[in-house]
Amino acid sequence: MEAMPMQRTRILAFAVSAAAALGAGLAPSQDGALQDEPVGYTDTPFLPGGKWRVHDAARPVPPVVTPGATSGAPPSDAVVLFDGKNLSAWQAQDGEEAGWKLVDGAMEVNGTGSIQTRDEFGDCQLHVEWAAPAQPAGQSQDRGNSGVFLMGRYEIQVLDSFQNRTYADGQAAALYGQKPPDVNACRPPGQWQSYDIVFRAPRFEGEKLLSPARVTVLHNGVLVHDGVEILGSTAHRSLARYSPHPPKGPIGLQDHGNPVRYRNIWVRSLE
Ligand code: MG
Numbered sequence: 667m668e669a670m671p672m673q674r675t676r677i678l679a680f681a682v683s684a685a686a687a688l689g690a691g692l693a694p695s696q697d698g699a700l701q702d703e704p705v706g707y708t709d710t711p712f713l714p715g716g717k718w719r720v721h722d723a724a725r726p727v728p729p730v731v732t733p734g735a736t737s738g739a740p741p742s743d744a745v746v747l748f749d750g751k752n753l754s755a756w757q758a759q760d761g762e763e764a765g766w767k768l769v770d771g772a773m774e775v776n777g778t779g780s781i782q783t784r785d786e787f788g789d790c791q792l793h794v795e796w797a798a799p800a801q802p803a804g805q806s807q808d809r810g811n812s813g814v815f816l817m818g819r820y821e822i823q824v825l826d827s828f829q830n831r832t833y834a835d836g837q838a839a840a841l842y843g844q845k846p847p848d849v850n851a852c853r854p855p856g857q858w859q860s861y862d863i864v865f866r867a868p869r870f871e872g873e874k875l876l877s878p879a880r881v882t883v884l885h886n887g888v889l890v891h892d893g894v895e896i897l898g899s900t901a902h903r904s905l906a907r908y909s910p911h912p913p914k915g916p917i918g919l920q921d922h923g924n925p926v927r928y929r930n931i932w933v934r935s936l937e
Contacts, residue, residue, distance in 0.1 A: 737887075738793060738860055740932040747783055747917070748773060748931040756781045759918075772797070772927040775812055780921045782818055786914035788867040789936040792816070793860065797927045798826035800856030804924070806832040810855060811922035813842065813900075816865050817915030820879055821900035824926060827852040839885040842900050847883070847890030858929070859886050864936075868896070870910040878908070 706723030718725045732742040740746050747755045750771035756764040758779055765778030798810025810826025820841075827838035827850055834846035839861065853859050862884040869876040879896040882889070898906030919928060 738795065738930060740793070740930075741934070744793075744932040744934050745785070746932045748928065750929055753781070755783055755785065756919075757784050766921075769927070772929040774925050774927045775919075775921045775923075776925065777921065777923060780815075780918055782815070782916035782918040784916070786912075786916050787933060787935060788817070788914045790816075790863075790865050791934040791936060792863040792865065792917065793930065793932050794863070794928065795858050795860050795930045796824050797858050797929075798824075798828075798855040799925050802826055802830070802855045805830060807836055807922075809924070810926055811920075811924050812926040813918075813920035813922065814861060814863070815900070815918030815920065816863070816879070816881070817867060817911065818918045819899040819911070819915065820865075820881070820896050821920070822861060822863060822881070822883060824920070826855045828854045839883055839890045841881065841891065841894065841896060843902065844897050844900075844906055845891065845894055847885060848892075849888060849890060851885040851888040851890060853886060861885060862887075866936075867913060868908060869913075870908075873910055875908050875910075 704723055706725070707719060707721045708723055710720040710722070712719050729743075734740050750768075753764040753766060753768070753773060756766075758764055758781060764781040765776065766773045766781060767776045768774075792814070794814055796812065802809055807825070809830050810824070812824035813821040814824060815821050823836060823838060823840040823842045825832065825836065825838045825840075834840070835843055837846060837850065838852045838859075839847035864882040866880040868879040878898075880893050881891055881896060882893050883891040896906070898908040900906060917933065
């Protein structure tokens with residue numbers, strides 16, 4: 667059979683979508699409000715689950731969220747946890763003021779201890795930017811070590827893993843002590859890097875684990891964990907295990923003694 671020329675494929679695709687638009691009336695406006703003419707159908711087959719039909723006229727449209735102007739900037743429905751101005755969303759682990767240093771629109775680990783958000787989160791999308799010290803010092807786990815702790819207990823490792831060998835499940839973006847990232851996407855020390863994390867909290871019923879936590883992580887835009895099951899609370903030299911905890915917890919940043927910097931941190935709850 668002769669392959670369909672590209673031009674004809676495009677025309678056909680246009681004809682199909684034009685016919686759909688005519689048959690269905692006008693599209694929803696930008697704010698999601700339906701325009702005068704009804705859109706969608708009431709006589710099409712039901713999708714699996716039996717709730718909505720194909721092109722269902724009554725199916726609610728998703729809310730409009732304005733994306734950040736640049737990649738990584740907080741979208742309109744995000745809770746901004748750090749914008750470079752102050753540490754008001756954070757506290758020390760004992761509830762005292764967060765003691766990290768504000769410098770050049772970033773906050774820097776300074777030996778005063780790990781910090782955590784005042785607010786608590788369960789299922790969430792989290793954006794974090796960090797930079798290891800520009801002048802690398804130390805090796806393996808002693809080089810640009812910090813960490814992002816989901817619910818205060820599940821660590822996504824922060825480490826200068828640019829030409830710095832350490833154990834695989836302890837390098838940058840590792841689920842510490844559990845799973846290395848699929849690739850090493852680390853930038854050189856001193857450069858800003860990003861984690862985009864989609865986290866699903868574990869579910870408990872009393873003492874019993876109903877479902878483990880799951881996490882998807884992009885390091886500098888590169889997928890490094892894809893819906894990976896977390897084995898339990900982060901542990902050092904021992905197996906991670908779950909212990910029951912409330913459905914929400916703080917987001918923590920680790921003070922591991924290295925002056926790692928953070929900026930542009932925001933979160934979207936996925937309730
Ligand atoms: Mg760490």
